[in-house]
Amino acid sequence: MNDLKTITILFRATNTLSNDIQQQVNELGLSLSSFMALEALYHKGAMSVASLQSKVLIANSSLSYVIDQLAQKGYITIISDTHDKRKRMCSLTASGQELMSDVYEKHVARQRIRLNRLTDHEELLLQHLLKKIGLD
């Protein structure tokens, strides 16, 4: 192997999936980044901005903007940590919870249709191969 065809195919696959998700979440008035932030909070519960950043893979300056948007829409609250005043904890509001419980199952169902083109064995294999090249 001496070309970058794999990268082309990887980028193209990611583009297809993320466009599809983006289209869905845009109907909720959310960007993909915003949705991923909500998703992290929905599954892992309240966390600091830095923790959230490590989950959603966007620059810290961008994340400030994103969480500000989400707070303005009333989906999350951001409060300073009592013990470490540098930290600000993000958590879903009732409205954010409600949004995600309305929407998340449909999101999974829709994306699973695509992923189910693979057998369980193939899907695990794909995960394994992606992890190998995705580290660092």
Place this chain on the structure above:
Amino acid sequence: MNDLKTITILFRATNTLSNDIQQQVNELGLSLSSFMALEALYHKGAMSVASLQSKVLIANSSLSYVIDQLAQKGYITIISDTHDKRKRMCSLTASGQELMSDVYEKHVARQRIRLNRLTDHEELLLQHLLKKIGLD
């Protein structure tokens, strides 16, 4: 399988690779999009804006901006097609050619280091699996 872990891993891997490439091409004063456009022209030769768009996977309005930047830097020329005046053909200038022949091999070498964590067989398998979920 009933979760979206695969998508998380896919996005994370793509993020890692694209950040790495981005970092390299930023040193040349190029964005990832600009570099991908140059790459397409370098390998497939002159083509219309629409053809280029199908290769680089960015919105048409964004591509207008990108090729304008590249033209301003002197890496490409954009000329109207004589036969179909709607079309505008993009092609590398001598300077653009020179840039890519200086830089492309290093780019491949660097990315191959990462991809070579996989055997040839695994890499072909990864391509196969990604194509399955990447269609549409």
Place this chain on the structure above:
DNA sequence: CTATTTTATTTCGAATTCGAAATAAAATCA
């Protein structure tokens, strides 16, 4: 205990990105 370094986050300005509307030329239709 003060000074320095590290960690957490935001602000700022600039670059990039997008969708929708606009423009213009080619193709098709009636």
Place this chain on the structure above:
DNA sequence: TGATTTTATTTCGAATTCGAAATAAAATAG
């Protein structure tokens, strides 16, 4: 042919994104 539709591309304004600098609090060092 003239009218309409389709195709190719750009322009516009707004949203998102980033990197670098700024801010502020905690941790560490001397």
